[in-house]
Amino acid sequence: MLPIDRESARRVADTYATAEAAGERARTLELLAARPREQVLVVGCGPGHLVDALAHSGSLVAAIDPDPYMVALARERCGDRATISQRGLAGPGSAPDGPFDAVACLQVLEFVDDVGASLRELHRVLRPGGRLLVLDTDWASLHWPGYGQDRHRLVRDAWCTCIPRPRLPHELGPLLRAAGFTGERAERVPMRGPASTGYGAMLREMVARSVPGRCGLTRDDADAWASGVAACGDEPFSLDRWFLTAQRG
Numbered sequence: 001m002l003p004i005d006r007e008s009a010r011r012v013a014d015t016y017a018t019a020e021a022a023g024e025r026a027r028t029l030e031l032l033a034a035r036p037r038e039q040v041l042v043v044g045c046g047p048g049h050l051v052d053a054l055a056h057s058g059s060l061v062a063a064i065d066p067d068p069y070m071v072a073l074a075r076e077r078c079g080d081r082a083t084i085s086q087r088g089l090a091g092p093g094s095a096p097d098g099p100f101d102a103v104a105c106l107q108v109l110e111f112v113d114d115v116g117a118s119l120r121e122l123h124r125v126l127r128p129g130g131r132l133l134v135l136d137t138d139w140a141s142l143h144w145p146g147y148g149q150d151r152h153r154l155v156r157d158a159w160c161t162c163i164p165r166p167r168l169p170h171e172l173g174p175l176l177r178a179a180g181f182t183g184e185r186a187e188r189v190p191m192r193g194p195a196s197t198g199y200g201a202m203l204r205e206m207v208a209r210s211v212p213g214r215c216g217l218t219r220d221d222a223d224a225w226a227s228g229v230a231a232c233g234d235e236p237f238s239l240d241r242w243f244l245t246a247q248r249g
Contacts, residue, residue, distance in 0.1 A: 013070060016046050025049060025053065028050060031243055034101070036059065037059070040104070046065060048063070049077070051074060051084065062082065062085075063085075064086070064089070065087075066087065071084055092120075099130065103132050109172070110165045110168040111163070115165070115175055116178060127248065131245065133243065133245050142237070145235035146235065155222070158211035159211055186243070186244050189243060191239045191241055195235055195236060196231075200236070208225065
């Protein structure tokens with residue numbers, strides 16, 4: 001979920017340091033396959049972990065994020081090894097001009113107002129034949145352990161109303177082609193880990209803070225749900241992320 005203040009930005013930033021996020025980042029680097037001296041744009045850089053890894057591998061990295069707190073963290077992490085600016089992805093002119101050899105767009109498109117316009121902007125800044133890597137989440141796949149699956153499903157549905165496009169990975173193929181991309185491929189990468197620690201605990205906290213007032217849920221409902229999930233210990237939550245790759249035609 002997009003941060004709305006410094007405290008929510010801090011909670012989101014903390015998720016990048018979890019073991020689950022580190023595994024996902026390793027796969028991101030594999031799929032992006034950036035070579036030394038390639039020009040790479042990271043859209044939605046968060047606190048800069050991926051940007052720093054790319055810079056250390058020899059890529060020439062530019063990065064953007066709309067949140068000032070994330071940008072400050074990324075600049076602190078990366079120093080002068082990357083160019084990081086505060087800006088959001090939207091229509092024409094919203095991304096740095098490039099041309100870039102590769103673009104990684106991470107957990108961004110499910111939140112933008114116009115996915116088609118954003119993809120056309122990424123197409124614009126890529127060189128011909130340049131590579132696009134998109135990561136987004138199928139939030140309807142979110143599963144929590146423990147008793148009361150009907151309540152889990154209600155909380156999941158309420159959380160999905162917080163996301164403009166909670167099932168975007170399943171809609172992206174035609175949108176990529178309409179924006180001028182070719183050769184798209186999809187890869188499902190499940191995120192799975194303990195519900196009471198790491199990414200699971202942080203996601204549980206964000207969900208519990210967000211769902212009151214949605215789908216008839218109260219603050220007491222959300223707190224009771226969160227306590228039940230926390231009591232599951234090492235029982236795993238699971239969530240489907242999707243990588244989509246394509247080239248600029």
